[in-house]
Amino acid sequence: MANVFDIYLLEALINGVLLGGVLGLLALGLNLIFGVIDVVWICYAELIMMGMYAMYYLYSVYHLPFIVAAILSMAGVGLLGVLLHVIVIQPLLGAAPINQLLATGGVLALLQSTATIAFGIDFKNLGIRLPVIEVADMFVSYTRLLAFGVALLGMIGMYLFLSRTYTGTAIRAIAQDRQIMPLMGVDTKRIYLITSAIGGVLAGLASCLLVLQYDVHPFIGLTFGPITFMICVLGGLGSMVGGFIASFVFAEIISVGGLYLDLEWGYVFAFVFFIVMMFVRPQGLMGRKS
């Protein structure tokens, strides 16, 4: 058993925190959608995959500056989110929640195959290699640090938006009571559209960060998807604070578990932890009792 000052353990812990930031960003978008529209986008990770492809083509093929490519990708994924809502979710708002989940499952297959057909199944990457920082014999990659920082900024921005603006307040109000808010003069339809757009933009932001660390391929969504849902459920679907805490817990389990065994075992531990936690706190860490 390693002691606390073991340098590898410390490195794994730090990498866990950095991973947690990105996972937190992933969970944030999904939680927002769920909290406000009461729908689970099973295809959320596939939206991220689309954003990563957008980054690849804009940056590596069309040679746009990184920032411009990032903004365009975020806008593009935001638009995808709106389309998803208008075409698939809106007709199903009155249906059973499970039907909405399955319909977005169809979109998952659709996006995956669209990517396969349009972009091929080979792995693509931006070819950006940022330096690795060495602190006291520990190696921390600059990309992860950057991703963590931007994810944190994104989350703070989201918090400010939700708490300081009129639209943000309306969004939070809808999440609390879907029936009353239309009576208070809030246009539910418009709020749903805005929320879907924000959810998409957050997925787009995540894709700009993930594309720095991972190669893009049509099935990359399956790497992030399950873990994001589990984080959201563990935190209490719809609870943004819960999702935030859960993403760090998950990231640490994956990172430290991966240190002692293979990375896959880190994931296995995280999933098992998830199932055990479902039985201990079925409503999630910060969820309300239904």
Place this chain on the structure above:
Amino acid sequence: MSRFFPWLIGAVLIGLPFVYNSPYPLHIIIVVLIWSFVYTSWAVMGRFGLVSLGHGGFLGVGAYVTALLWNNFGLSPWIGIPVAMVAAAALAVLIAYPCSRFRITGHYFALVTMALSAIVLQVITATRDVTGGSLGYTPQRIAGGDSLFAFQFTAKETWYWIALLVWGLGLLVRWQVERSMMRYALEAISEDEDAASAAGVHVTVEKLKITALSAAMTALGGAMYCQYQMFISPDTVSGISASLQMVFASVVGGIYVLIGPTVGAIITIMLAEVLRIGFGTAAVGWDNFVYGILLVLFIIYLPQGIVGSLQAKFMGKKIG
């Protein structure tokens, strides 16, 4: 007339290889029958609102446990398959019991079971020294090719009858469930758990029974697939994609109708084959593209599926 209809179809199906035994079409029919059985197994519980995305896990357990026992211990699939089925049922109970106790239903249930299929996929990939990981796994072929003990047969006709038998058994089991007291109990549960419980339905027991049954059947399907194809890989028999595939086909065919998942299997597999033959490697991805659109359209416009909607239209039957 309609009473004899199923018997007539059955007789025609059993007699088919005597008249027609061209290998390729027969292969397609065998694959359709095996997957029809798997989709039917999913619909056995999916039909009661217990939408599981964990069945990819049970399929993987069925295929891998059978193959691993055979390769490592020389244990005949005749014993290996029941062991795999029991293992899958035990896994199902392990998940379903707390889910039921803590009221994890609807999309929470779907997400928790999704974690299960992700776990099975990750475990198969992580234990690559034993299972071959994502490269796949092959049961050892017996010398000579045919052996009842090893459950390996070279003749397509033999496999056709085995698949037909298994598929028929699947339909029989589902039919029995549909006319048992269990059906009324489970329908009551899916409408309102509290009311069902107050009316004397033991919610947890009923849910566990149907989940274990469905999981064991799915494991049998996985084992059949493994023995027939003689090759399994974690991507085809486990994970979320496999689970979603079961949902697609069943929903397209119609989950409330006995024959629905079978029709779903015919449509999805034929579609994939037609695309593959028509366009070759250029067709990679198109089958899933069409599935995806179909699933979305069906959920929105025809949630009863093809067979369900046809029945409702022509026979005035309201189901589900």
